[in-house]
Amino acid sequence: xxxxxxxxxxxxxxxxxxxxxxxxxxxxxxxxxxxxxxxxxxxxxxxxxxxxxxxxxxxxxxxxxxxxxxxxxxxxxxxxxxxxxxxxxxxxxxxxxxxxxxxxxxxxxxxxxxxxxxxxxxxxxxxxxxxxxxxxxxxxxxxxxxxxxxxxxxxxxxxxxxxxxxxxxxxxxxxxxxxxxxxxxxxxxxxxxxxxxx
Numbered sequence: 530x531x532x533x534x535x536x537x538x539x540x541x542x543x544x545x546x547x548x549x550x551x552x553x554x555x556x557x558x559x560x561x562x563x564x565x566x567x568x569x570x571x572x573x574x575x576x577x578x579x580x581x582x583x584x585x586x587x588x589x590x591x592x593x594x595x596x597x598x599x600x601x602x603x604x605x606x607x608x609x610x611x612x613x614x615x616x617x618x619x620x621x622x623x624x625x626x627x628x629x630x631x632x633x634x635x636x637x638x639x640x641x642x643x644x645x646x647x648x649x650x651x652x653x654x655x656x657x658x659x660x661x662x663x664x665x666x667x668x669x670x671x672x673x674x675x676x677x678x679x680x681x682x683x684x685x686x687x688x689x690x691x692x693x694x695x696x697x698x699x700x701x702x703x704x705x706x707x708x709x710x711x712x713x714x715x716x717x718x719x720x721x722x723x724x725x726x727x
Contacts, residue, residue, distance in 0.1 A: 554704070557582035559595040559612065560714060567616045567679040569714030577701045597705060606687040607665075608698050610705055614682045622673040625681055626655045629669060637661050645670070649707045656706075664690040668702060674711035684709065 554575035562569045572595070576582040580599045588596045588611075591604075595612035619625050630642055637659075645656030647670060654672040661667070669685040686702045688695050 554578055554580075554708070555582075557595075557597065559584040559588075561594070561614070562714070563716050564616075568677075569716065570614065570674075570678060570680055571712040571714055572612060572614065572682060572709060573712065574705050574709040577704065580701075607689055607692070608686065608694070610684060610686045610702055612682065612684055612709075614680050616679060617673075617676075617681045619681075622653055622655060622671055622681065625673075625683075626657055626669075626671045629671070629683075630657060630659075633659050633667075637663075647703070647706065651707075651710050654706065660690070666690055668699065670706050672706075672709070672711075678711060678713060682711070 554577050556573065557576040558571055558573035560569065560571035574597075576597050577599075580597050581602075582595065582597045583602075584595050587598075587602050587604075588594060593611050594614050597610040599608065619628060634640060634642070639662050641660040643658040643660070645658050645668065647654045647656050650670075650672065652672050652674050654670050656668065656670040659667040659669070665687060666689070667685060667687050669683055671681065671683045673681050684702070684706045686698070688698060692698070
């Protein structure tokens with residue numbers, strides 16, 4: 530596949546990132562209790578220094594589990610790192626990203642799709658770079674914490690093709706993805722009424 534210049538630069542940034550020193554960040558996490566047959570879970574990562582991690586205000590308002598952003602919240606997707614966690618329904622991680630790619634190309638049939646290698650993630654992950662005809666790129670990374678987790682998750686970020694900080698924020702995005710980990714949460718014990726006194 531012949532890549533457009535922007536895709537080549539971004540892909541090179543992603544592939545070379547593992548050789549760069551990680552920028553010190555701050556721990557950030559989001560969790561959810563058991564939901565039916567889906568066990569409770571916690572996803573932790575390291576938010577870039579100077580960025581805000583939010584699970585309960587803006588994330589909830591836009592219907593996602595977690596957002597990491599810099600500066601003031603604008604509601605615009607550019608440079609916002611987004612975590613989504615959902616109950617696993619499709620049979621494999623491959624099926625998840627293939628379904629996403631099919632959906633994206635239905636809306637933008639002329640978009641370019643590039644596979645992004647992520648060799649240092651703590652769980653199986655598959656990255657895709659969508660280069661839209663609107664000159665807006667979307668990076669989506671699908672991860673599978675394992676069958677017993679009952680869930681799959683994705684990290685995503687939108688970045689304009691002409692964004693002057695494109696390489697920097699893309700490297701930070703991969704840092705967040707590679708620092709993310711899944712943890713199963715035990716069910717909370719059911720409270721029982723005390724035995725009556727005799």
